Amino acid sequence: MISSSLEQHRQGVDYEEGTDVQNLHAAIRRDERDLQVRIKPFSLWVMVVCGLTIFFVGFCSSRYAVNFSAASLDSTSPPQSELNPQTVQSNANPARVAQSVGAEADTPAVVHIVMKNMKFDPATIEVKSGDTVEWTNEDITPHTATSAKFDSASIEPEKSWRHTFTEPGSFPYNCTFHPDMKAAVLVK
Amino acid sequence: MMKLIAVTAALAAVAMLGTTHAQTSTTGSAPNDAQIAMIAVVADTVDIDAGKMAEKRATNKEVKAFAETMVRDHTAVNTKATALAKKLGVTPEESATSKSLKSDGDKEMAKLEGMSGAEFDKAYVDNEVSYHEAVIGVLDKTLIPNTKNAELKDLLESARPIFASHLEHAKQLQKSLTK
Ligand SMILES: [Cu+2]
Secondary structure (H helix, E strand, O other): OHHHHHHHHHHHHHHHHHHHHHHHHHHHHHHHHHHHHHHHHHHHHHHHHHHHHHHHHHHHHHHHHHHHHHHHHOOOOOOHHHOOHHHOOOOOHHHHHHHHHHHHHOOOOEEEEEEEOOEEEOOEEEEOOOOEEEEEEOOOOOEOOEOOOOEOOOEOOOOEEEEEOOOOEEEEEEOOOOOOOEEEEEEO | OHHHHHHHHHHHHHHHHHHHHHHHOOOOOOOOHHHHHHHHHHHHHHHHHHHHHHHHHOOOHHHHHHHHHHHHHHHHHHHHHHHHHHHHOOOOOOOHHHHHHHHHHHHHHHHHHOOOHHHHHHHHHHHHHHHHHHHHHHHHHHHHHHOOOHHHHHHHHHHHHHHHHHHHHHHHHHHHHHO
8 A cells, every 4th residue: 555655656756757857858958959059159259269369379470580580680679778888889789688698697608690691690799708709600601700819710501600708809800701791799 | 170270260371471472473474483493503603604714813812712702602502502493393494594694604704714814803803793783683673573482582582692792792802903
């Protein structure tokens, strides 16, 4: 008796539960439909955002590349406080940055000069006594860095040559192959 | 999905660049890349040949040094150009421009052949001035604007300052020789 009524009860409950579950399923399906509708414009947004991101990354990296190469030619970028009246006309900002770093740490610095498009860049740099200057040939023809006090001899394309300056003074130098290529190192 | 978007965006960007590039480089009987490569190689070779003759025959020390630079630099450019043509699978092709460069070069060599001493130095330097002026003109007006391949264009653009430097160098010598 008890068991049968329990059975009935349970069946009833089961039945009721069954309808509830069905309702729930229906509700979930509805929600899914709504969700799908909502997902579609959302995926469009993803596409737009991704597209813009890719465009911006490309744009910024190309801008950065332009700025970077322009910076090595631009004399306006170093902080004003570092500008020395004697070297205002020089376009030696990377060197000056290296110099100031070296000065702060009080250790010899390596200052880089490139030979590119038949020019020394930067054409004038200021270094401390004890600093090393490294010339790197980025042209397709050989060059030299030659003065009364030092001579690299031929520096082949993609090769470098170093010289350490141990006495203060002004060291004008040129490329013996291309007399128009003139530059100077000022050692403080 | 992300990949698809990235690829689509990249293709769109390339297509945009492509159309702007195409607009700037379509003219009637412009030389193709194979002809441009040949013109560059012949232009270099003509100057290397004259330079080799001047290395031996020039009496002025600075003219001799200039000739050495011509041989060194034009050989470097030629080595690059030849290697690039090979890499790109381009066989340099003769054209009216390359032929006239070669025949003018041959004529100049024949003229220099009969000279010596200061007369040779002056004639060689005078010719180097006009030759480099002419080559820079061809580079700017014909070769660089018509080159389709980016690497070949790059090479020609990096050769330009070399020729400009040689022109200045030759002009300096010309001045010092007429003093
Ligand atoms: Cu040089």
